[in-house]
Amino acid sequence: MTSPIKEVLNALNRHADLVETALSGMIFAEGASPASIATLRQASALRAVGESGYRLHPRLREYLHDHLQLIPAFQSLAEIGSRITHMQALWTEIDTQRFAVDQEALSSLLESMSTSIYDIEDSVERNLLILQTLVSTRFGNVKSLATKRSQNNYYQTQTTHLSGDLVRLARVAEGIEREASVRGLDELAIGLRRGVLARLMGWQAGLSEMQTEIRKELYRTREVERQHKLLARMDMMLRQQPAWRGFDVDLPDIIPDFLLAARLPALVPHVEPMESDRSIADEMAMIAKSLPPRRLVVEDPEPPRRYTLVEDPPVERKPSPAAKAMVRLARAVNVARAPISLIEWREADADARTLRSDVWLVYAVLGMRTRNFKVEVLANQPHEGEQFAHSFSDARVSPNRLAPDQGASVR
Amino acid sequence: MPRLDSALKRLAEGCFVCEAKYPDEYEALLDAGGRTEAERWLGAIGYRLARLSGDGAFFMAHAVATTEMRAQLREELKSVRGKLEPVVAILESIRQAQGRDPQIHSGDMLWESELSEVIRQSSTLERRVMEMPDIHGARVGESTNERVRRMLVQLEAEGYVVETNPTTKGYKVTGKIDYLYQLIEFIASNTPHLSDDDVVDEVVEQLRIDAPPTEVDPPPAGDSGTQQDRSGEPDGPTGTPAP
Numbered sequence: 200m201t202s203p204i205k206e207v208l209n210a211l212n213r214h215a216d217l218v219e220t221a222l223s224g225m226i227f228a229e230g231a232s233p234a235s236i237a238t239l240r241q242a243s244a245l246r247a248v249g250e251s252g253y254r255l256h257p258r259l260r261e262y263l264h265d266h267l268q269l270i271p272a273f274q275s276l277a278e279i280g281s282r283i284t285h286m287q288a289l290w291t292e293i294d295t296q297r298f299a300v301d302q303e304a305l306s307s308l309l310e311s312m313s314t315s316i317y318d319i320e321d322s323v324e325r326n327l328l329i330l331q332t333l334v335s336t337r338f339g340n341v342k343s344l345a346t347k348r349s350q351n352n353y354y355q356t357q358t359t360h361l362s363g364d365l366v367r368l369a370r371v372a373e374g375i376e377r378e379a380s381v382r383g384l385d386e387l388a389i390g391l392r393r394g395v396l397a398r399l400m401g402w403q404a405g406l407s408e409m410q411t412e413i414r415k416e417l418y419r420t421r422e423v424e425r426q427h428k429l430l431a432r433m434d435m436m437l438r439q440q441p442a443w444r445g446f447d448v449d450l451p452d453i454i455p456d457f458l459l460a461a462r463l464p465a466l467v468p469h470v471e472p473m474e475s476d477r478s479i480a481d482e483m484a485m486i487a488k489s490l491p492p493r494r495l496v497v498e499d500p501e502p503p504r505r506y507t508l509v510e511d512p513p514v515e516r517k518p519s520p521a522a523k524a525m526v527r528l529a530r531a532v533n534v535a536r537a538p539i540s541l542i543e544w545r546e547a548d549a550d551a552r553t554l555r556s557d558v559w560l561v562y563a564v565l566g567m568r569t570r571n572f573k574v575e576v577l578a579n580q581p582h583e584g585e586q587f588a589h590s591f592s593d594a595r596v597s598p599n600r601l602a603p604d605q606g607a608s609v610r
Numbered sequence: 611m612p613r614l615d616s617a618l619k620r621l622a623e624g625c626f627v628c629e630a631k632y633p634d635e636y637e638a639l640l641d642a643g644g645r646t647e648a649e650r651w652l653g654a655i656g657y658r659l660a661r662l663s664g665d666g667a668f669f670m671a672h673a674v675a676t677t678e679m680r681a682q683l684r685e686e687l688k689s690v691r692g693k694l695e696p697v698v699a700i701l702e703s704i705r706q707a708q709g710r711d712p713q714i715h716s717g718d719m720l721w722e723s724e725l726s727e728v729i730r731q732s733s734t735l736e737r738r739v740m741e742m743p744d745i746h747g748a749r750v751g752e753s754t755n756e757r758v759r760r761m762l763v764q765l766e767a768e769g770y771v772v773e774t775n776p777t778t779k780g781y782k783v784t785g786k787i788d789y790l791y792q793l794i795e796f797i798a799s800n801t802p803h804l805s806d807d808d809v810v811d812e813v814v815e816q817l818r819i820d821a822p823p824t825e826v827d828p829p830p831a832g833d834s835g836t837q838q839d840r841s842g843e844p845d846g847p848t849g850t851p852a853p
Contacts, residue, residue: 345710345711423715425795426715426791426794426795427705427712427714429791429794429795429798429804430698430701430702430705430714430791430794431702431705432798432804433694433698433702433794433797433798433804434698434699434701434702436803436804437691437694437695437698437699438699440803443691443803444688444689444690444691445686445687445688445689445690445691446687446688446690446797446800446801446803447684447687447688448684448687448800448801450675450680450683450684454675454680454683455792455796456660456661456662456671457660457662457669457788457789457792457793457796458683458796459660459671459672459675459679460624460626460660460669460670460671460789461624461657461670461671461672462622462623462624462670463622463623463624463655463670477678478676478678
C-alpha cells in the first residue's frame with residue numbers, strides 16, 4: 200500500500216530534470232514531455248501560467264532555493280505577521296475549547312499552536328540568516344548602482360516590517376504565555392518561552408544590527424552618487440572656466456585630514472634654509488642643538504716621525520798637479536818676452552812632469568788657446584815623398600794674446 | 611615585521627596605503643599592533659597616521675597644523691586647478707563611458723579594451739577623449755585605443771589606479787581616489803561654483819515642444835516648478851538658476 204506523499208515524492212524523483220528546469224523560470228509545453236508535465240501537474244508540483252506555460256509550485260521553489268542557498272537579489276523575507284494572527288486565533292480557540300468534552304480537538308489545536316510556534320521561530324531565524332548573508336556580501340552581486348540602491352531600499356522596508364512584526368510577536372507571545380501558565384497549560388507556556396520569548400532579545404538585536412548596516416549602505420550609496428555628481432560638475436566647471444585657478448578660503452580650526460597629507464622630504468646634502476622662513480630656521484636650530492658635541496682633537500702622544508735630508512758636506516776639490524802647472528805656465532807666458540817651448544818648460548816644472556810628454560803637450564796647447572794665447576804647433580819633418588807631416592812634438596806659446604774670436608778661428 | 615617596515619617607508623614617501631595597491635602593507639597597518647607601532651614611529655617625528663575614511667587608505671598627516679602650514683595650504687588651494695585638471699577630465703570620461711553603472715571607486719576594475727570599445731561607439735565621447743588636453747605623450751592623429759591607453763597610464767602614474775592584469779590590461783582603482791573625491795567635496799562646500807543649494811531647475815511647460823499647448827496655472831508661491839535632479843549631467847534638462 201502506498202501513500203499520497205510517497206506518490207508525490209516519486210513523481211518529483213522521476214521528473215527531477217523538469218523540476219530543475221522549472222526552478223529557474225517558466226517552462227512551456229513545447230519544450231517538455233507532455234507525460235512529465237501531466238505527472239507533475241497531478242502531484243501539484245507544476246501550476247499552469249497563461250496559455251501554454253507552467254511554473255513550479257511556489258512552496259516547492261522556496262524549499263529548493265532554501266536547500267540550495269540560492270538568494271535572489273530581491274528575496275522576500277518570510278512573512279510572520281499572518282502566523283502571529285494565526286497563533287492569536289488558535290489561542291482564543293484553545294481557551295474556548297479548554298473545558299470542552301472533545302479533548303481530541305483541543306489536542307489538535309495545541310499541536311497546531313506548537314507547529315505555528317515552530318514555524319515562526321524557523322521563519323525569523325531564516326530571515327535573519329538571509330539578511331546576514333546579504334549584508335555580508337554587500338547585497339549580492341547586483342550590477343549597477345541604481346539596482347543596489349533599489350535593493351537597499353527594498354530590504355530596509357522589509358526589515359522595518361519584520362521589526363514591527365517582532366514587536367507584535369513579543370506582545371502576543373507574552374500574553375499567551377502568561378495566560379497559558381495561569382490556565383495550567385504548562386507545556387504550551389514552556390514551548391513559547393523556549394521557542395519565542397527566550398530568543399526574542401537576540402532576534403531584535405540582530406535585526407537592529409542589520410538595519411544599521413543597511414542604513415550605512417544606503418548612506419554609502421548616496422555618497423557614491425554625490426561623488427559622481429560632483430566629479431561631473433567639477434569637470435564641467437574646469438572646461439567652462441579656464442581662468443579659474445583655485446579659491447581662497449579661511450581654513451576651519453580643524454583641518455580635514457586629507458589636506459594635511461604629508462611626505463618626508465628627500466635627503467639633500469646641503470640644506471640652505473631661507474632666512475625669511477622662520478619655521479625652517481627654528482627647526483634647523485633645534486636639530487643643531489640636538490646634535491652630539493663636537494669631538495675634541497687630542498694630540499697623539501707619540502710624535503710623528505720626521506725625516507731630515509742629510510747632505511754630504513761640500514768637498515773642496517784640490518786642483519790637480521797638471522792644473523797647477525797650467526796656471527804657472529800661463530803666468531810664465533804672461534811675463535815672458537819670447538815664445539816659450541811647452542816641452543822645454545815641462546822639463547823645468549815638477550807638476551807638468553806628472554803627465555806624459557805627449558799628453559802634456561795636448562793639454563797645454565788646449566789650455567793656452569782657451570786663455571787666448573797664441574800657440575804655434577811645431578810640426579815634425581815630413582817623411583820622404585810627403586809634403587808635410589801630420590804629427591808634432593812641440594809647440595810654442597807667445598805672450599801676445601789674441602782676441603776671443605781670433606782664438607776661436609785659430610783653433 | 612618586514613611588511614610594517616615597508617608600510618612605514620610607503621607612508622614616509624607620501625603614499626596612500628590601500629588594499630588595492632599595497633595589500634601587504636595595508637594588512638600590516640590593519641593589525642592593531644602594527645598600527646600602534648606606526649603611530650608611535652610617526653609621532654616621534656611629528657606626524658600621525660590618518661585614514662581617508664573609516665575603511666579607506668592609510669596615509670601620513672601632519673600632527674599639528676602650524677600657522678605657516680595653514681598659510682601654505684591656503685596658497686595651494688589658490689592654485690588647486692593644477693592638481694585637478696588632468697585627473698578629473700580622465701575620470702569623468704571614464705564615468706561617462708561606463709554609463710548608468712559607473713565604477714570608479716576604490717577596488718573597482720577598469721578594462722582598457724572595454725573602455726576603448728564604448729568610447730569608439732560614441733562620437734561625443736570619442737571627440738571628448740581625442741580633444742582632451744594634458745595627456746602625457748599624446749600625439750595628433752593617434753587612435754582612440756592609444757589615447758585610452760595613455761589615459762589609464764597617466765592615472766596609474768598619478769597613483770589613482772594600479773595595473774593588476776598586464777595581459778588583458780586591467781586596472782584596479784586605488785584608495786587614493788577618495789582623496790580626490792574629498793578634495794572636490796571640500797571645494798564644493800567652500801565655493802559657490804559646485805554648490806547647487808541655490809539652484810532650482812524649472813521646466814516651463816509652454817516651451818516643451820513635445821507637450822500639447824495647455825493652459826498652465828501659475829505655481830503657488832514658493833513652488834517654482836518641477837524639481838529635477840540635475841545629477842551633474844551636461845546634457846540634462848534645461849535649468850534656469852533662481853536669482
